[in-house]
Amino acid sequence: MTSPATMFDVTPRARQLHEQLARFMDAHIYPNEAGVEAEIGTGDRWQHLHLIDDLKGKARAEGLWNFFLPPGSDPGGKFGPGLSNLEYTGLCETMGRVWWAPEVFNCSAPDTGNMEVLARYGTPEQQEQWLRPLLNGEIRSAFSMTEPDVASSDATNIESSIVRDGDDYVVSGRKWWTSGAGDPRCRVSIFMGKTDPQAERHLQQSMILVPLDAPGVTKERMLTVFGYDDAPHGHAQMSFDNVRVPASNLLLGEGRGFEIAQGRLGPGRIHHCMRLIGQAERALELMIARSAGRVAFGKPLALHQHTREMVAQSRMEIDQARLLTMKAAHMMDTVGNKAARGEIAAIKVIAPNVALRVIDRAIQLYGGEGVCQDTPLPLMYAQARTLRLADGPDIVHTETVAKEEYRRQGFDTRKLAGKR
Incomplete structure (x- = not known):
């Protein structure tokens, strides 16, 4: 390895x-x-x-x-x-x-x-109740942001509500792709919804901790990814019907949901990229092993020029993706997540696409075996394809990269939008 x-x-x-x-x-x-x-x-x-x-x-x-x-x-x-x-x-x-x-x-x-x-x-109370058992590996958690009825790549579309009522908040809405909710040890979800629909666009949303055993929380169905259910982790479609939770469960304060999301999704996106590079690296190892041991048209696959081209392209692409991921990580450490947003966005596009290409090449070399349960390749492909959508689709991230490049060269795209 x-x-x-x-x-x-x-x-x-x-x-x-x-x-x-x-x-x-x-x-x-x-x-x-x-x-x-x-x-x-x-x-x-x-x-x-x-x-x-x-x-x-x-x-x-x-x-x-x-x-x-x-x-x-x-x-x-x-x-x-x-x-x-x-x-x-x-x-x-x-x-x-x-x-x-x-x-x-x-x-x-x-x-x-x-x-x-x-x-x-x-808060110290939230950390004692939920963070400590999570750090100890005693419970699992979920994240409820995406909704089935709106284009959630624009998170300002989110329609779920978080309404103050005395000492409680009342949470209502439908969510899907709530990953982790299938595990019976999943005890809590961070839920994003609107506390003030009349506020400035990015100050309408808040995040709140919702225990999954609270009355009104319903797991409607488990979703599959290209037929894989990812049990026992899974991805749930859920409804929250007037779920009452203590006001102390609110995270950071009303209108701080986007701020929390940006703090959360930056590291989460780069972690996905790191894992994808590991998947691509393993697919390349499988490709090498298969091509060295399989004979077609009188010689090992490894001696066919097309195979060697596939191996070389895979090696170069993986190393490029890895180095850009490390650059993004270094910037997060040294100048902060906000300053590194362009690099984080870039790798979030590049890593899934590189992994898909490498895994696809390995599947091609394995032939029929490459698309059945005898290798990890089909599941790897399904997961990599999903990550072109999870935590924001490619187009959202390419927009970020473009805006950062214009800004770096002295142009404000917001001002350019006013030139008609």
Whole structure:
């Protein structure tokens, strides 16, 4: 397995953790891929997996836990090593090679983003009730933002409501793609809705913590992704019918929803990209192994020029995506998420598309086997394609990149819009 540390010199601490993580993956993750799939396919698909629970205990005992938690969020290093975004890149990439592996290290979405929100914006009471058990891996969480009835790529379209009523807020609306809600250990969702529809456009929305056992919360159905249900994690369509929650569950304050979303989605987007690069790297390894061992038209596939072209293109594209991801991570660490928004947007477009191309090439080399359950490639493809939509579709991010480029060269697109 290619070590990301060989691509970009990070820190001795990050290299040591990566070596430790790689050994754990070799000893416990790859050998248990078939076992996890077998457990999912046995009995109730929507029960948490005992095999993953066992692996989580092993990982935590080795200190391989909460890598994502940024410096300053965990005074004293009680819950994690406090890595920078750049230090985290190689670790996240390696975990991303197997779709369920991040949970073993308590680094899976949407929990990571929700924990960062609670660590950054939560009150001490919210942190005690929800953040601590999440950091301990005792519960799971969800994020309820996208809605089925509006184009949620423009989050100002969101119609769900959060209305103050005495000491409570009343939450109403329909959400879908609420990832993580299928897990029976999912206890809480961060819900985005409007507290003041008359306010300035980006000050109408707020975020609030909604316990999933509250009266009025209904899991309508679990959605599939190209036929995959991603059990027991899953993606739910949910209704919130006059759900009453304490006013103390509001995050940061009324009208602060967009501010929280920007703080949450920046790290979340780059984490997705890191995991996608891990998937692409693994697909390239599968491509190499297949082409070296498969004979067609009198010689191994590896000796056909077209195959070698596929391998070379994949290597170059993965390395480009990785380096841009590391640049974005470095900027987040040094100048902040807001200043890095152009780089974050760029990699959010590039990484899924690179992963799709590399995985597709591997599928082509495997032939019929590449589209069936005998390899991880079909699921990898489905997940990579979904991530061209999740956390914002490509076009939203290319718009950000373009606006940043105009700004960098001294033009304000808002002023240009006034020139008719």
